[in-house]
Amino acid sequence: MTGWVAVAGLGPGAEALVTPEVQAALAEATDVVGYIPYVARVVPRAGLVLHPSDNRVELERARLALDLAARGRRVVVVSSGDPGVFAMASALFEALEGRGETPEIRILPGITAMLAAAARIGAPLGHDFCAINLSDNLKPWALIEKRLRLAAEADFAMAFYNPRSKSRPEGFARALQILRECCGPERPICFARAVSTPDEAIRTVTLAEARPEMADMRSVVILGNSATRRVGPWVYTPRSAP
Amino acid sequence: MTGWVAVAGLGPGAEALVTPEVQAALAEATDVVGYIPYVARVVPRAGLVLHPSDNRVELERARLALDLAARGRRVVVVSSGDPGVFAMASALFEALEGRGETPEIRILPGITAMLAAAARIGAPLGHDFCAINLSDNLKPWALIEKRLRLAAEADFAMAFYNPRSKSRPEGFARALQILRECCGPERPICFARAVSTPDEAIRTVTLAEARPEMADMRSVVILGNSATRRVGPWVYTPRSAP
Structure with a gap:
């Protein structure tokens, strides 16, 4: 064999x-x-x-x-x-x-989780985007912060994996603070938990309203770019640049 | 109905x-x-x-x-x-x-194409990465250049959709030039064409060796980050930051 x-x-x-x-x-x-x-x-x-x-x-x-x-x-x-x-x-x-x-x-x-989540939310990753793992188990936190700031400057939509766990309760709060500074309070941010399972929960708020507790180990979090909008219950990022 | x-x-x-x-x-x-x-x-x-x-x-x-x-x-x-x-x-x-x-x-x-391609290549998107559409049909070319430079500064692996078409023969050559400036000549770049079809072709070269003609309308192109390496026939990006 x-x-x-x-x-x-x-x-x-x-x-x-x-x-x-x-x-x-x-x-x-x-x-x-x-x-x-x-x-x-x-x-x-x-x-x-x-x-x-x-x-x-x-x-x-x-x-x-x-x-x-x-x-x-x-x-x-x-x-x-x-x-x-x-x-x-x-x-x-x-x-x-x-x-x-x-x-x-x-x-x-x-x-992958971000695409399953995006499908439930609408099309938040419909333009250029990045995927960032927010766990600092395998990289320094300073690198995460640097990537968040550069991704915001590039006006990428962003998907965050491993946003928060019991062993790292602080990082996601800091990430939200940086994103509020760089992207402003009105940017839509979507919390998608346990997508496609019986525990699925989808919630979209603004960065001003976002709280660290909205994410857990089973969540992926998606932040829109500067053009991301709502239409009815959906959130989408237009194909054209702003 | x-x-x-x-x-x-x-x-x-x-x-x-x-x-x-x-x-x-x-x-x-x-x-x-x-x-x-x-x-x-x-x-x-x-x-x-x-x-x-x-x-x-x-x-x-x-x-x-x-x-x-x-x-x-x-x-x-x-x-x-x-x-x-x-x-x-x-x-x-x-x-x-x-x-x-x-x-x-x-x-x-x-x-999606980049994940099908990544699977054939190894794991080139195994760390933080971004996805950029290189077509300037719906956005100004200046924004594409800006995103390439910021993504390189963030040390993202990068996946490029629509790298090249008959109506836009110049853009991808300029993109390669920018990437060589920002990422150096030795960075691995993978050309994946028609993945999972009978026409599938996968090729990995360095940025110095990359030529615009290596991509066409049916290609997705993946660039490693600064830690991306080869092992046997595979290309992968380690889970740890460099």
């Missing part, structure tokens, strides 16, 4: 947002590796070994997947959303550095 | 990258509206009216979809990739401005 690793994006939560390509990989897999809540989304079956692991052990998880594949196993590493956006694909390639033999590797894209 | 409009992302090309949600909407539709090559991707069936239209008539197309829905039709507006990323969702909301009655509207996300 020839082993392989597929790093697959499960999308934001709903089965209807999982691609057939990812479903096919799961159907062929002998092993599924991933963070506990993502592995829990895979339907168990005879012959499929599940390897759930805790958060913040991405490199160990990637090494396990490569080791299993080297022994001939067919391994799917599951990520939420898209594996290439603040998820497991980079960790897999980091784990690959310095290894000798390399198994077959495929990255299988998925619907 | 109650009409509705769904703006659906067909993904980059392969059937295996179309979500079940989008397939379900197409199965319920009475009408499909969109740019000719995207409508051509929908399997015809009895009772389904296809309305293919030419490029650059996005607002007329959006109005047609809203008019059909107002008459009780179930309309899917098809976009390539994701409808919220440089595609039809924004045009639909623009067309909605000032209209009286509004039909039910749903935006159905899809796999």
